[in-house]
Amino acid sequence: MSVGPADLRAGSVGRRLVRLALEEDLAGYGDVTSSWTVEADVSARAHVVAREHLVVSGLPLAGAVLAEVDPAAEFRAILSEGAHVEPGEVVAALEGPARSLLTAERTLLNLLAHLSGVATQAARFAQAVAGAGAVVVDTRKTTPGLRFWEKRAVRHGGCGNHRFGLFDMVLIKDNHVAAAGGVAEAVRRARAAAPLGMKVEVEVEDEAALREALAAGADIVMLDNRDLDDLRALVAVARAERPGVLLEASGGIGLTTVRAVAGTGVDLVSTSALTAGAPPVDLALDFL
């Protein structure tokens, strides 16, 4: 998927994130080393180069960092987001005042390495379940301030997105069920209040709750922390009751277990391992 201004705009949080990140690096004196050792009129060119196999993500944000530091500097993406990259490949090219490139370097790389790390992790999961008939999706265990961008990176890596936040889907968990007085009542309340475009998901603990959720008209049912046999059995019950319902498995699923879970017949497998703790990849800024 290509990236246009509306995409960046969608993350107006992106602009605030870029400023926050630059301010923590540039508070007070700014980049004193560059200001004091490099003349203002020295120009430079540099390449963002991959140092390992990785999937690219975060280019608009990296460009926004450079633009925020110096509107006169230029950031040019060489590859597209979602591209699988070999070590040594050039991902992007920068040109402008040497001071500005040096000032932007670390913040720009921190973002690219982190988000490409998430995309690369997602690619590992996508490959693990290829052909198994279920989609791996992310969770809300994301880095504060970076959720929009991490969710994009998950898509760049070939996995899917669960809800973005608390605002765009109903997901009824055990505490909500307890507060509402039962699965059926919780689903009923949500249905009555939700706008027409919003789906309702409910987490269930056992077959009785599953049947109650299906009867109450949940669009999606989450089967949390079930073993493979349980999952298969619950899937069978659900398919018999209401074939079109979406079924999601979740809970402690990692790279080694994801394929087995995906093979139980569920539609979705959600895991925080796509984002939380995905290791940053090795990217460098080489001055030419």
Place this chain on the structure above:
Amino acid sequence: MSVGPADLRAGSVGRRLVRLALEEDLAGYGDVTSSWTVEADVSARAHVVAREHLVVSGLPLAGAVLAEVDPAAEFRAILSEGAHVEPGEVVAALEGPARSLLTAERTLLNLLAHLSGVATQAARFAQAVAGAGAVVVDTRKTTPGLRFWEKRAVRHGGCGNHRFGLFDMVLIKDNHVAAAGGVAEAVRRARAAAPLGMKVEVEVEDEAALREALAAGADIVMLDNRDLDDLRALVAVARAERPGVLLEASGGIGLTTVRAVAGTGVDLVSTSALTAGAPPVDLALDFL
């Protein structure tokens, strides 16, 4: 070190971070599930509980999340930051409207798990070098928006801080040296411009550069990507030339290699492994 208002204040970036994080979770409708399934007048109490061995960090930020969601809810730290915690121990207690606790839950845990993850990682490094005579310090490879807090977490884990950003210390790297026309000239320019309270560090590639840096009056010299023999030799040169200079080793140092590097006689060992890719720890919010 205890945490007072000035500490929080110092991170006014903290307040902005909290808002950014909450807005990405609460855009548009807010927490629709809780609003629609839980009555507004239901109260709740909950504990933040460790699910593994960890070192606590990030409590003021976690408290700020809850306060931002609902000023009437209460966040009470049970343990101090820096505490080493067993699985099952209660880290903090929350009390207030059930809706507010549910709305704050994920953002609060994401921050605590991430920052305690950094502190726990730092504790691993601190233990690895215990008695070796050098301090492990962090770098600027931090999560955008979270640097101040990750640096605090590094201290909670028992390691030290390198500079906070580009603004609070001069660190002359190869590109600066090239632009200035030599180590001596770069150091001279920085010395002339720097305010009286600021130290000057310079990265050197070999013994000649080291001698030039020492002669030019650098406060700290960074020995980048040297093997152990090189490090020992350069340390010997430096101690002979100027005993009081601070010497820093850096470059690709991990948990398995840090102790050997620390034993070469350098004062400081810097590594991005303290922050970049430090895995989040497992913490949960248990409703009582």
Place this chain on the structure above:
Amino acid sequence: MSVGPADLRAGSVGRRLVRLALEEDLAGYGDVTSSWTVEADVSARAHVVAREHLVVSGLPLAGAVLAEVDPAAEFRAILSEGAHVEPGEVVAALEGPARSLLTAERTLLNLLAHLSGVATQAARFAQAVAGAGAVVVDTRKTTPGLRFWEKRAVRHGGCGNHRFGLFDMVLIKDNHVAAAGGVAEAVRRARAAAPLGMKVEVEVEDEAALREALAAGADIVMLDNRDLDDLRALVAVARAERPGVLLEASGGIGLTTVRAVAGTGVDLVSTSALTAGAPPVDLALDFL
């Protein structure tokens, strides 16, 4: 539906709106008349009183105005949002420094009168379609800066919400269809990209497009600007093809025509008349 802190929080835009509104009234000197003619230590009490029949909405925002002007002043809601009020009834009570109440008066009333106007308008539509088997929903023709609050007011009046913005639902209109090269392709692209919790709606012009939309798996189909006979015929087609699909009628529907449209068998009738041009109601602040 009651209103808790999370609800207010969801509209962090609410806080910004309140500040924007107060700043346009208080720029420069602030409330000079009150500052110069009323002593700072004079207290006052006042009632917000309805001067006509109306449905109440906007109380949290009105309270936020007073709190922003003076945290020491108190705003107490006497009635709930959604209440149907007779002329002369007291909606809310204010107490605090007379200056603060006078300073807040106009901004507070402007918000309450506008939002209660929307709720009152919605109540007229809700009454018009009572028993007709369709729900009246709003559109995105709302007042810039006030959408969240106008959508709440629509619910207080007894109607429903269409999507909140461009972000929480796919709604494929003629321009999107043209750009994508057909209804089926547009729906396919959206399905491939959308997160699992998001529904896809598509606007159709005729029966052929309707059949294409149904075949492509649209969750909702919008029948735009059709006369009553057309609507009945298209509804029949759709129910025969896919009974569970949601059908929405839209386009130039007002209070006098809404019931007939609602009787055609559609599920939803959307109209901008709920919000755009809904006349503000008459509310006054009576000092006691």
Place this chain on the structure above:
Amino acid sequence: MSVGPADLRAGSVGRRLVRLALEEDLAGYGDVTSSWTVEADVSARAHVVAREHLVVSGLPLAGAVLAEVDPAAEFRAILSEGAHVEPGEVVAALEGPARSLLTAERTLLNLLAHLSGVATQAARFAQAVAGAGAVVVDTRKTTPGLRFWEKRAVRHGGCGNHRFGLFDMVLIKDNHVAAAGGVAEAVRRARAAAPLGMKVEVEVEDEAALREALAAGADIVMLDNRDLDDLRALVAVARAERPGVLLEASGGIGLTTVRAVAGTGVDLVSTSALTAGAPPVDLALDFL
């Protein structure tokens, strides 16, 4: 009056308003429909076209919406603000990435339709009093966040502005008189404190208060909620006492009554009907 950058700048509130309006439409995912169904490199041209008779207002704000969505898109005003437009006339032309135009469309039209609605309403009032010797002016019953722009629209329609806010004029009402202990004392206090460029207006209930206000040196006297005979009598008293004083009639004045009030000899007739509840006009964005 033409509109330059300083005019836009004056409403820096304008920029915040534009952002607030776009954020409520683009939170989270942004314009998902356009991102997922329209390729990033598709260009488009479109016209803003009037669908009814109207007076144009709000063009700088509409342009700011498009610029905020995409700095690379172009908004070109075809007509001037204040122009009286026939149905079918082109008001403005847009050009740029199709996605960006689609994303900006609704927010841009909402603003233009609302503000042109106010200008059109003002034109009705201006025509109603043409030749009657008094100017119709607005009040502070405006839409929160939009006051500056609604007041501009009132001028575009041919009416005048009362004060912008609480900050730029003294207007002493009954509560201020009561708090100060009388009309004379309230005027005296305001005179003593006001900067030299600020006028003082006072609201009076009867002839005695009018005489007191004139004696105290009020620049403007508001005659609130008086019938036509009362107004004529009070005007006669005031003209006899102090010919140059400005006299303002206010209170429940609508399109059908404004001419008669304007004929009583007052200088100004103020009415909230210029802004509150002025119906938005019908404008569309036609893609070429």
Place this chain on the structure above:
Amino acid sequence: MSVGPADLRAGSVGRRLVRLALEEDLAGYGDVTSSWTVEADVSARAHVVAREHLVVSGLPLAGAVLAEVDPAAEFRAILSEGAHVEPGEVVAALEGPARSLLTAERTLLNLLAHLSGVATQAARFAQAVAGAGAVVVDTRKTTPGLRFWEKRAVRHGGCGNHRFGLFDMVLIKDNHVAAAGGVAEAVRRARAAAPLGMKVEVEVEDEAALREALAAGADIVMLDNRDLDDLRALVAVARAERPGVLLEASGGIGLTTVRAVAGTGVDLVSTSALTAGAPPVDLALDFL
């Protein structure tokens, strides 16, 4: 004049100023010295004490600094703004965590010393013209970000305010006259556009321009850079033409010349010396 919340609110710029000032002092680490040398639980009390004769101004802003640093600390004004103070007198009392008082100290004193310096300067001018029949007023030569507060300080010292900014009064200067094509045309344009509460002032160079300004209906005429004889002559012309017009002398007027100018019969003497370069007074924070 007493200070209430509305007064502070008027200066929402005040809140932003306080944050800006604190952030430049607390960026990055915050107050490291206090954090590292003073325990978090140490309380302190301190007095703001005058070290010279001065007039107090700026107390709400000083209080806002402390509240921003630590909401739990208390700032209590002992004297009122506008009070004339002897050396050694206590102006305000502070109480709270020692760290918080130390962190706030410098920013708080910088504001108080600067604004009391302006008030003290104004008191010198007020005394210089006492009984001469003209009021000394300020200009727009103020410290960026502090105008509202410096204008308050001018009133605390006993002088008056000219316009607050470009927004609250028309002041036609030579460049405007040239652009409009003459004094009469410039005044006419301003009259046509100005809201009813706004006065029009025009700067004149000679008697012909003065007569033109009077004929065109200017409310105030500025006589710029005239010597005493010229001023007396122009005053005589103006009083003969239109007795009630306000006359203002301006241009290079200092403490030694202000009384003579004030004695020429003008109503107002404006001078930037009230604000620009007014020396800060000597105030200290004494810990008890």
Place this chain on the structure above:
Amino acid sequence: MSVGPADLRAGSVGRRLVRLALEEDLAGYGDVTSSWTVEADVSARAHVVAREHLVVSGLPLAGAVLAEVDPAAEFRAILSEGAHVEPGEVVAALEGPARSLLTAERTLLNLLAHLSGVATQAARFAQAVAGAGAVVVDTRKTTPGLRFWEKRAVRHGGCGNHRFGLFDMVLIKDNHVAAAGGVAEAVRRARAAAPLGMKVEVEVEDEAALREALAAGADIVMLDNRDLDDLRALVAVARAERPGVLLEASGGIGLTTVRAVAGTGVDLVSTSALTAGAPPVDLALDFL
């Protein structure tokens, strides 16, 4: 030192300052006089001209003011910051819409005159100590919101900078010593917590404290409010104990006394007279 984008960026506070300053001048109506008397399409050119001897500082901020008012207007620096200027010399040239230049004029000049005033004051001090072997440095007694820029101006005038804020250096004063329980303990605590790049300064009252500070390893010692004989004696003690320690004299030092203090052997003389009360210089905007 030249000024590049990174320098401006460092002062992101600069952008906020510019906006704050413009908003206090342009609230509400904006520049009404220019809007109403000057046509929007009139262009103008103008020069910023020195009216007295001065040292230039603040050009990037002046340019930012014009850019904020009107991105289409151009600000071109003719001289460099730090230049010593004769009366009549042109400092900068402006070109653009006449309205925009008139709107920006006062704010732009206020900043330039203030900051050039500080640079000019610094030049007086630099000249006073020329050859005396010590550097004059500033303090934190700066104008709130302008610290970064005033510190730059100090360097333009030829003096040096003490710390920027509370965040970038440890400076232990009497209250900290008291709270920590002694000079040695306070220094020890600071050393343990400070990042490796940060220096530690301590204020001492007498020789005993000086010796304690030196023994504890302070990098800099402040000798506060000592007479010349005391200074010489303390310098002798310190040089004997630890030759390389930096020694700073402070306390009530003005233009007439600074040279004598600088001659006592200290390294640094700090004085608030560089910034607090530095008179603004006379600069004008001449339209061509």
